[in-house]
Amino acid sequence: MFDLPRANTHKERNNILWRLHIDLPLLFGLIVLLSIGLAVLFSAVGGETDQVVKQAIRIALALLAMFVVAQVPPRVMQLWAIWLFLFGLILLVLVIVMGDVGKGAQRWLKFGGFRFQPSELMKLAVPLAAAWYFSDKALPPRILPLILGFILIITPTLLIAAQPDLGTSLLICSSGIFVIFLAGISWRIIGFLAGSLAAFLPILWFFLMHEYQKQRVRTLFNPEADPLGSGYHIIQSKIAIGSGGLMGKGWLNGTQSRLDFLPERTTDFIFSVFCEEFGLIGVLVLLTIYIFVIARGLYIATQAQDTFTRLLAGSITLTFFVYLFVNIGMVIGILPVVGLPLPLISWGGTSLITMLVSFGILMSIHTHRQLLSK
């Protein structure tokens, strides 16, 4: 249908960055977002440098991880995908059996003094495994591989949902779903699945969701019902965003965040800080950069040379978008508070490393292409 022009591969190959397996446009987008993240963090913590320096170190480490991963050729990833996935699955089971309890949910595994969240690993392992699974199937997939692929995705999803960690399980599920979608599942089946999902929602609500999760959903629709309790986050967040207006209050001048009204302002609600200080204009600029990164990711996917890499690249990029959409959606009060960070901007190490490692995969995919002669 589309036949996009190939990049000037000769020129690219001579580039030093190419040899280092770095995709410059992607790196540029990421650096800009990470820098914005540091600036907003500096404001959100009240102008202190300690946390900002810490975060900068994390970013440096994560970027390093990205470069390392970018050196790994995709075919190696393809070889390791299923083993990584199985390893992750075992860890998930271990979490359920003997995990550490933090914030009312079992998410952590302890190795000595080191705590580890297996679900982070699965964020990479699931799209890898799904892409691996569909890579040697004829596409669009037939019904049997589709079902098997679906089981492959839903198993870790349910294990993580049982921790319970709704946000991550949602992400992991969607990363797998994207693989299936990009693999070319027919629109009829998509329609059917969407219908089933709609039918499943009441079951989810009445039988599977925890009370605190239900409370979050209720709060979403009526935050004012409990302004000092569960609705407080959303109300204060909306005040921060709304009071930012078109131009914003200016960097370091956000009163909502600097005066502690805004909870979780360095992590889940950092977007509110951004909106308050930089206004709608700033938001549009920020979203444009995000779209640029997403577009570059999808472009990389279209340029990939085999099924595995293109499915993987597409899934990684779209999952990145899900982060973005869910986080902003919850912060502006149209999605329930599920506790997902704003990608590349929110404070915190684990998700950042996972995220940049996945971008490392993208770079690897893009820079390990074989030169094809037309």
Place this chain on the structure above:
Amino acid sequence: MIPDPRNPIKDHISETSLFVTRTVVAFLLVVLMLGGLVVRLVYLQIVKHENYETLSEKNRISIIPEAPTRGLIYDRNGVLLADNLPSFSLELIPEQIKSFDQTLALIKELINVSDDDVENYHKLRKRERRFKKIPLKRKLTEQEVAVISVNQHALDGVYIEARLQRHYPFGLAMAHVLGYVGRINVEELARLPEAQYRASRYIGKIGLEKHYESILHGDVGYNKVETDALGRVIRILEKTPPVPGNNLYLHLDSDLQLATEGALAGRRGAVVAIDPENGAVLALVSNPSFDPNLFVNGIDTKTYSQLRDDPDMPLFNRALRGRYAPGSTIKPALAFLGLQHGVITPSWEIMDPGWYSLPNDDHRYRDWKKWGHGKVDLETAIVQSCDTYYYELAYRLGIDRMHKGMSMFGFGTKTGLDIGEEASGIMPSRDWKRGAKQEPWYPGETLITGIGQGFWTATPLQIALHTAILSHHGVGYKPQLLASYETSEQFFHREKVPLDPISTQDDPNWTIVLEGMRKVVHGLRGTARTAFQGSKYVAGGKTGTAQVISIAQDEEYDEEKIALRHRDNALFVGFAPYDNPKIAVSVIIENAGHGGSEAAPVAKQVIDHYLLRP
């Protein structure tokens, strides 16, 4: 790639095309969904911007009121009567204290802290935010303040807080004039202007403190501050300092007040001294009294019930609310009314056999002198306080003219002294009796009224005012305590308030009755001559000995037999100097017996102090 026999053949061209299509669809969806977010953001940041901006400001800005300093009260010579003294308390900020037990142990090494204090602290702490100061111990002594201050460096989160607290240096002597302030209670809170009293802790409860609350209180100040989500103050944005309350300057003479209190020597009673030239209240004493300082921070129940249940009623303001029969003290004024209405003349005489009876009635109205005064003219009637003469005079005047005339002297209505709380007393009349007793007026009651007894009651303040009016030839002034008050910019003087004059000032009848009063004090047979023997000025006066209970017909009045509380009240009214009165005094001593021997010496001391003080 080698085709897998289990799988259909992979078609790379169509797969690529399918993938690109899907990717483009996905990208379009991404853009569409982000567009949805932007729509929502536009709604929040543009459409509802003002709304959220207001909410944000409201979040951020708090108004913290600051209580004004209460105005001080001075007497006429600038002596401080009501002061604001710092009261020190030990206060802790919980969030700055690492371990309460450790800190408490440190404090206990330095000063005494009772278990009650600690318990109280914990109670308050639970109610307050963690960054607010919470008192652990109040009313620190100077020594305690010093000890804590020296060790302050070791006591993080421990503070000595100085708060201004009302103090009445004269204590009991001024209680019935000044009243006192106390903590604002729930009812007052509901009635007060909320904004003005946001930060205030005290309010005038009674006396001048209550009457001049609006002048004394001052205007509340505001600090517009930026606070964080917990209400902790981050910085002050705007400061509107409180305007201190105005200082009051009274006509009252604290020296005279103390001398008056001393003259009463602990006896139950009241003394009011007024300057006849302007109505200035120079002294106002009601004995016994109480310490107003007890009430400032809330009096404990035990002390309060002791005061309340004391049979001598120290809380009762006798000068303003005590209703006493004025007795013979009103005789000069009544004589003036007789002269004014022409029912008597100065030379007109009666024969006093020691009693009087109405025509066609054999009830005998007795004179205090059992065997009578013999021939009595007006002057003798005043000087010797002849009851029989006044029975006849009252009979001739009739109750209607007596009521009207005596009302002009201020009886039966509140004087309007700027404390409030006054009783109006009773100046009886036909109307009054019909209203109060549903009975007609009986002629005998006119006679009793003629000697200041019967239904007639008056407050010491009213009696003093009547004396002032009399001494000033019928031109009186409303009694006032406040002379002036001082705002930050200027002084406001209170003008004297003239009352309706009774006759003209040069009416010769004034001289006639006042001459009688002079002889009460200085005459050979005056009822108060002993008290005023050797006085260095010329005064005028009138004694009174008022019955507290009525004596049955033909019953002997025997002082010895009558219970203490049923003995006569001793009264005296006086003024001096005679030609140009500067002070008019009323004295009432409860159950003390004779006015001449008990009340007149008190008046003499008061007048002496006022006129002869160096």
